[in-house]
Amino acid sequence: MSVDLSTPLDWKTASGDAETMLEQLQANILRPHVREHLAILFLNFADATEGKAYLRALAPKVKSARTHLDEIEAFHADGTPGTTWFGVGLTAAGYAALGITTGVPGDASFALGMKAHDTRTKLHDPPVSVWEPQYQSTIHAVILVGDATDAAMTAGRNDVLDLITESISVVAEETGHGQHNANTDGIEHFGYVDGRSQPLFLTQDIDGEIATSPGPVVWNPAFPLDRVIVPDPASPNPTVDFGSYFVYRKLEQNVRRFKQAEQDIADQLGLIGEDRERAGAMLIGRFEDGTPLTVQRTDAAALPVTNSFNYNDDLQGLKCPFHGHIRKSNPRGSGGFEAEPQERLHIMARRGQTYGDRVDDPNADLPPSSRPAGGVGLLFMAYNVDIAEQFEFVQKTWVDNPNFPRVSGSTPPPGLDQVIGQGPRDKISQPQFWNASSAVEVDPVPQAVTLKGGEYFFTPSLDFLNSVV
Numbered sequence: 350m351s352v353d354l355s356t357p358l359d360w361k362t363a364s365g366d367a368e369t370m371l372e373q374l375q376a377n378i379l380r381p382h383v384r385e386h387l388a389i390l391f392l393n394f395a396d397a398t399e400g401k402a403y404l405r406a407l408a409p410k411v412k413s414a415r416t417h418l419d420e421i422e423a424f425h426a427d428g429t430p431g432t433t434w435f436g437v438g439l440t441a442a443g444y445a446a447l448g449i450t451t452g453v454p455g456d457a458s459f460a461l462g463m464k465a466h467d468t469r470t471k472l473h474d475p476p477v478s479v480w481e482p483q484y485q486s487t488i489h490a491v492i493l494v495g496d497a498t499d500a501a502m503t504a505g506r507n508d509v510l511d512l513i514t515e516s517i518s519v520v521a522e523e524t525g526h527g528q529h530n531a532n533t534d535g536i537e538h539f540g541y542v543d544g545r546s547q548p549l550f551l552t553q554d555i556d557g558e559i560a561t562s563p564g565p566v567v568w569n570p571a572f573p574l575d576r577v578i579v580p581d582p583a584s585p586n587p588t589v590d591f592g593s594y595f596v597y598r599k600l601e602q603n604v605r606r607f608k609q610a611e612q613d614i615a616d617q618l619g620l621i622g623e624d625r626e627r628a629g630a631m632l633i634g635r636f637e638d639g640t641p642l643t644v645q646r647t648d649a650a651a652l653p654v655t656n657s658f659n660y661n662d663d664l665q666g667l668k669c670p671f672h673g674h675i676r677k678s679n680p681r682g683s684g685g686f687e688a689e690p691q692e693r694l695h696i697m698a699r700r701g702q703t704y705g706d707r708v709d710d711p712n713a714d715l716p717p718s719s720r721p722a723g724g725v726g727l728l729f730m731a732y733n734v735d736i737a738e739q740f741e742f743v744q745k746t747w748v749d750n751p752n753f754p755r756v757s758g759s760t761p762p763p764g765l766d767q768v769i770g771q772g773p774r775d776k777i778s779q780p781q782f783w784n785a786s787s788a789v790e791v792d793p794v795p796q797a798v799t800l801k802g803g804e805y806f807f808t809p810s811l812d813f814l815n816s817v818v
């Protein structure tokens with residue numbers, strides 16, 4: 350009985366090949382792992398034999414999806430804390446450096462890599478020469494170490510470093526740590542709840558999401574396994590050994606610039622009092638606390654904020670503008686070019702974490718001038734089965750495309766995603782009032798998110814890591 354990839358998985362009753370798959374798959378793919386404190390080490394292998402020995406030495410630390418899920422159960426049952434998460438990914442150059450030529454994961458974007466001219470042209474990414482210097486060198490592997498406390502993460506990071514031998518160099522390192530709002534929800538540096546909307550692959554997660562969403566299911570959170578895992582072709586047994594393509598991008602956020610733009614929009618539209626919050630919500634598509642703008646005109650929705658919504662009652666973008674980040678990156682059936690089932694093929698599992706320290710409270714009512722202009726941002730991470738159809742499609746065909754979504758009579762066109770869009774920006778249209786009868790033109794937001802480096806990886810199965818020679 351092979352693994353049924355056409356549907357979500359009930360992990361508790363998984364048996365046979367599906368159970369083996371869970372035992373051989375890395376954690377954090379099917380369900381996010383705690384990574385409140387996160388170290389990300391980027392490695393280069395100068396010697397194939399030592400590189401492979403390193404991966405084998407690391408393998409016993411790498412937690413399976415099954416162990417992770419059991420740990421979550423134990424934690425909920427009696428508070429038993431989970432163990433540190435170690436994640437491993439290899440680039441196409443990494444497979445080559447290890448001398449692995451057969452069974453290399455075949456995704457075309459993965460083979461090219463993020464630095465390639467064709468990739469950067471497609472994504473409007475800046476030239477590699479202006480990336481942070483450490484990301485300009487060749488990366489062969491990524492090791493992620495995540496845990497709930499800094500002490501546990503640091504201990505894990507040191508273990509990873511201790512195993513390193515002479516021919517292996519650490520070319521780059523990042524430290525991520527979570528930020529939270531007053532409701533303890535995770536937020537990104539512009540101050541908005543992040544990570545709320547996710548494709549869910551486990552029936553237990555899907556049931557939980559539906560149970561906490563009032564009303565009918567308007568947006569189906571259930572996604573089949575074939576949108577997040579693929580057979581690991583270099584493993585001993587690809588029928589049960591699976592992995593996923595891992596997209597990593599270091600995205601610096603100029604918080605001062607973005608917060609100034611929110612104020613400028615509020616001024617241009619003449620928004621007053623609490624309604625000024627809507628200026629930022631129109632850029633993200635949700636208020637800071639996560640309340641979807643298309644659902645209601647103010648923040649403070651019932652918690653947890655809903656993810657069961659679509660844009661059917663807002664086809665003219667007069668509640669949530671078309672350029673809002675979450676509307677551009679998941680049109681929920683309203684994109685106008687593809688039917689909803691096709692649109693859903695572009696959705697990916699996001700697993701980002703914020704980086705950088707700041708002294709100001711992201712949610713406090715402070716002037717933009719007191720916000721950081723650099724040094725903070727998002728370590729964007731996402732698992733894909735087809736990078737061109739998921740991450741790259743969202744960035745290129747939706748986010749960076751001023752004519753997406755397709756709307757009749759929209760002047761000016763929807764414009765770029767005002768948060769992460771790359772490319773020239775023109776005036777955008779926004780309703781002066783929530784659900785107004787028409788929209789007015791305002792100045793675009795100057796780009797406040799900048800790519801500092803990144804790469805495409807494949808996260809192989811545990812079976813591969815244990816047996817690579």
Ligand code: HEM
Nearest residue numbers: 537541542543544545546600675678679727743744769798
């Ligand atoms: C610094 C950069 C970024 C910031 C500040 C940011 C911020 C946010 C926020 C606040 C949300 C709403 C919370 C949620 O629904 O989970 C969100 C959702 C989302 N973001 Fe981003 N994001 C960034 C980068 C990206 C990138 C690079 C992509 C992909 C190309 C992306 C794709 C998405 C998607 C698909 C959603 C969920 C939309 C939905 O299902 O409704 N984001 N992001």
